[in-house]
Amino acid sequence: xxxxxxxxxxxxxxxxxxxxxxxxxxxxxxxxxxxxxxxxxxxxxxxxxxxxxxxxxxxxxxxxxxxxxxxxxxxxxxxxxxxxxxxxxxxxxxxxxxxxxxxxxxxxxxxxxxxxxxxxxxxxxxxxxxxxxxxxxxxxxxxxxxxxxxxxxxxxxxxxxxxxxxxxxxxxxxxxxxxxxxxxxxxxxxxxxxxxxxxxxxxxxxxxxxxxxxxxxxxxxxxxxxxxxxxxxxxxxxxxxxxxxxxxxxxxxxxxxxxxxxxxxxxxxxxxxxxxxxxxxxxxxxxxxxxxxxxxxxxxxxxxxxxxxxxxxxxxxxxxxxxxxxxxxxxxxxxxxxxxxxxxxxxxxxxxxxxxxxxxxxxxxxxxxxxxxxxxxxxxxxxxxxxxxxxxxxxxxxxxxxxxxxxxxxxxxxxxxxxxx
Amino acid sequence: xxxxxxxxxxxxxxxxxxxxxxxxxxxxxxxxxxxxxxxxxxxxxxxxxxxxxxxxxxxxxxxxxxxxxxxxxxxxxxxxxxxxxxxxxxxxxxxxxxxxxxxxxxxxxxxxxxxxxxxxxxxxxxxxxxxxxxxxxxxxxxxxxxxxxxxxxxxxxxxxxxxxxxxxxxxxxxxxxxxxxxxxxxxxxxxxxxxxxxxxxxxxxxxxxxxxxxxxxxxxxxxxxxxxxxxxxxxxxxxxxxxxxxxxxxxxxxxxxxxxxxxxxxxxxxxxxxxxxxxxxxxxxxxxxxxxxxxxxxxxxxxxxxxxxxxxxxxxxxxxxxxxxxxx
Numbered sequence: 001x002x003x004x005x006x007x008x009x010x011x012x013x014x015x016x017x018x019x020x021x022x023x024x025x026x027x028x029x030x031x032x033x034x035x036x037x038x039x040x041x042x043x044x045x046x047x048x049x050x051x052x053x054x055x056x057x058x059x060x061x062x063x064x065x066x067x068x069x070x071x072x073x074x075x076x077x078x079x080x081x082x083x084x085x086x087x088x089x090x091x092x093x094x095x096x097x098x099x100x101x102x103x104x105x106x107x108x109x110x111x112x113x114x115x116x117x118x119x120x121x122x123x124x125x126x127x128x129x130x131x132x133x134x135x136x137x138x139x140x141x142x143x144x145x146x147x148x149x150x151x152x153x154x155x156x157x158x159x160x161x162x163x164x165x166x167x168x169x170x171x172x173x174x175x176x177x178x179x180x181x182x183x184x185x186x187x188x189x190x191x192x193x194x195x196x197x198x199x200x201x202x203x204x205x206x207x208x209x210x211x212x213x214x215x216x217x218x219x220x221x222x223x224x225x226x227x228x229x230x231x232x233x234x235x236x237x238x239x240x241x242x243x244x245x246x247x248x249x250x251x252x253x254x255x256x257x258x259x260x261x262x263x264x265x266x267x268x269x270x271x272x273x274x275x276x277x278x279x280x281x282x283x284x285x286x287x288x289x290x291x292x293x294x295x296x297x298x299x300x301x302x303x304x305x306x307x308x309x310x311x312x313x314x315x316x317x318x319x320x321x322x323x324x325x326x327x328x329x330x331x332x333x334x335x336x337x338x339x340x341x342x343x344x345x346x347x348x349x350x351x352x353x354x355x356x357x358x359x360x361x362x363x364x365x366x367x368x369x370x371x372x373x374x375x376x377x378x379x380x381x382x383x384x385x386x387x388x389x390x391x392x393x394x395x396x397x398x399x400x401x402x403x404x405x406x407x408x409x410x411x412x413x414x415x416x417x418x419x420x421x
Numbered sequence: 422x423x424x425x426x427x428x429x430x431x432x433x434x435x436x437x438x439x440x441x442x443x444x445x446x447x448x449x450x451x452x453x454x455x456x457x458x459x460x461x462x463x464x465x466x467x468x469x470x471x472x473x474x475x476x477x478x479x480x481x482x483x484x485x486x487x488x489x490x491x492x493x494x495x496x497x498x499x500x501x502x503x504x505x506x507x508x509x510x511x512x513x514x515x516x517x518x519x520x521x522x523x524x525x526x527x528x529x530x531x532x533x534x535x536x537x538x539x540x541x542x543x544x545x546x547x548x549x550x551x552x553x554x555x556x557x558x559x560x561x562x563x564x565x566x567x568x569x570x571x572x573x574x575x576x577x578x579x580x581x582x583x584x585x586x587x588x589x590x591x592x593x594x595x596x597x598x599x600x601x602x603x604x605x606x607x608x609x610x611x612x613x614x615x616x617x618x619x620x621x622x623x624x625x626x627x628x629x630x631x632x633x634x635x636x637x638x639x640x641x642x643x644x645x646x647x648x649x650x651x652x653x654x655x656x657x658x659x660x661x662x663x664x665x666x667x668x669x670x671x672x673x674x675x676x677x678x679x680x681x682x683x684x685x686x687x688x689x690x691x692x693x694x695x696x697x698x699x700x701x702x703x704x705x706x707x708x709x710x711x712x713x714x715x716x717x718x719x720x721x722x723x724x725x726x727x728x729x730x731x732x733x734x735x736x737x738x739x740x741x742x743x744x745x746x747x748x749x
Binding site for chain 2: 079087107109190198199250251254257259381383384390391394395397398400
């Protein structure tokens with residue numbers, strides 16, 4: 001052990017010296033014509049080829065700038081990024097998501113790009129307004145939208161046929177959904193209508209909360225919406241499915257993730273993001289058996305829209321080049337390349353490439369919902385109250401606490417967390 | 422520090438006590454000074470590394486625990502004992518402490534198991550010892566995440582092999598890792614299984630250091646395997662047993678990976694597991710506060726509590742060892 005420790009210290013020591021030397025070299029090249037390498041951090045392995053392709057296309061136009069695409073898997077992305085930012089070693093350009101954005105913007109570790117947007121006359125109306133809003137903090141814009149996703153109702157045609165249930169369509173309501181759920185459940189065969197997933201608020205409870213006319217967080221980001229009766233109705237939609245045995249209980253969903261239940265034909269429906277198209281088109285079981293429709297209508301129609309943006313580190317030594325790259329990534333040309341690789345590009349008018357890439361599914365359903373899509377609810381420290389959501393709602397999903405009581409307690413705790421922001 | 426070092430120091434200590442050097446202070450000659458300087462120079466690389474990478478972070482953590490810390494370093498505001506006051510009132514901290522202590526206590530059951538296995542493997546004439554040793558050691562060198570993934574499948578309540586085997590004898594098994602009544606014990610089993618190989622290697626080395634003629638003498642006096650095991654092996658192995666129990670307690674108190682991958686895992690947060698409140702450990706709570714909810718000051722306070730707990734328990738173990746550990 002001690003030998004290993006000593007070796008470790010030696011290695012770390014050498015690494016330190018090396019990085020110190022590296023820092024000396026890298027600094028002070030703000031000249032726009034110098035040869036530079038920008039680091040670009042991403043988390044989706046499936047999109048790395050597309051990112052490489054975009055990077056080399058960019059270098060063709062800007063021979064002096066090379067892009068180093070750095071993949072960090074989702075599970076470690078934010079932990080690593082936070083450490084890198086804290087240590088002053090953040091990548092020059094990186095992917096940002098809604099729940100994390102305000103934390104980074106409010107702490108000044110990413111760069112506002114309003115001056116560059118004005119100077120280069122970038123047209124922000126080329127992107128869905130909810131995405132532009134998502135990446136605006138205190139009236140300043142940070143980065144440009146990359147892609148977006150909405151949530152749809154994926155269903156297993158074979159299981160619907162077996163029970164003689166009509167496929168879901170654009171006109172489906174909660175009542176239609178519940179009637180179908182009752183017919184699709186077959187306890188004896190271990191067959192459920194749907195798994196009421198607690199792990200993905202974006203695909204499950206957030207959607208029904210807004211469909212029920214409730215809200216997660218007030219528009220000013222100061223107050224929780226969980227005490228609102230409409231919000232509670234949105235939550236009860238799911239807990240009732242579990243209570244009625246139309247969804248597996250939380251223990252089963254803990255042991256086997258809802259997406260795996262759907263992919264093995266144990267559940268007939270699955271509320272899933274547009275990104276699942278890539279997964280379902282490669283899975284042997286789902287690629288011929290499933291299709292997708294818009295989410296059913298409650299008090300109103302709603303689906304959660306969320307998207308990523310490319311942002312620039314506040315500490316980058318090459319802000320001009322980094323902006324050039326972000327601008328390129330936000331362009332129509334990049335969006336068209338991106339669309340062929342499994343995500344919906346944010347640039348208006350380029351989404352068709354994505355829809356036609358998987359003709360076996362009715363992907364248009366995701367775009368049709370844009371008209372009433374609700375932005376992903378966020379605040380300055382979104383993660384703090386997202387932890388509270390699972391903490392307080394897990395007992396409700398598990399049937400130990402009534403959902404109204406759980407939601408009330410959650411609202412109080414969330415308000416306290418928001419007050420600390 | 423290796424076991425032989427521990428034993429060596431203890432032996433020296435005893436020798437010093439026995440001979441008792443004359444009571445005048447050693448004179449500080451120039452030659453001794455130069456020698457000391459060399460000594461310090463030679464340990465400096467390790468010492469500096471320890472100071473920079475271990476001791477300084479401890480000091481930093483202690484400082485952070487009295488602040489409200491910004492998520493990206495800097496922006497720390499001194500809040501005195503506020504974090505500790507909040508911590509004392511936090512029922513989640515209390516529950517995590519209880520879970521951690523229960524896990525640690527139950528995990529100690531792995532040590533007698535390892536002692537028995539080690540004694541059996543060291544019996545004269547035992548065939549294929551190296552094969553067994555390798556088999557037992559494999560879980561130690563396998564990454565905990567991979568181990569936890571496999572166990573997650575074994576424990577699956579609906580499709581797992583454990584419940585399938587139970588169903589053959591007419592028992593409906595629980596959702597082992599999603600049921601608050603079983604989840605902690607399911608974790609303990611995996612923990613013991615993972616550390617068995619490591620303990621085994623240490624204990625087998627200890628057994629091999631016991632002189633053979635003790636056993637021969639005992640055999641002549643008519644002692645069977647069990648009597649030899651209880652009267653010779655266990656007492657003479659006590660330094661090794663002590664060592665593995667100290668390491669095991671410290672390791673158990675720092676449990677994180679099993680919670681993260683076994684209780685959580687499969688793309689889901691451990692928090693959505695209905696058994697989470699019975700399986701959350703202090704280190705998981707620390708991770709959650711520091712890296713999920715960006716409350717680094719509070720997380721530092723949690724870490725300080727863990728530090729105190731480890732120091733207290735280890736000190737207690739070293740005190741108690743006088744009662745049962747025999748350095749031959």
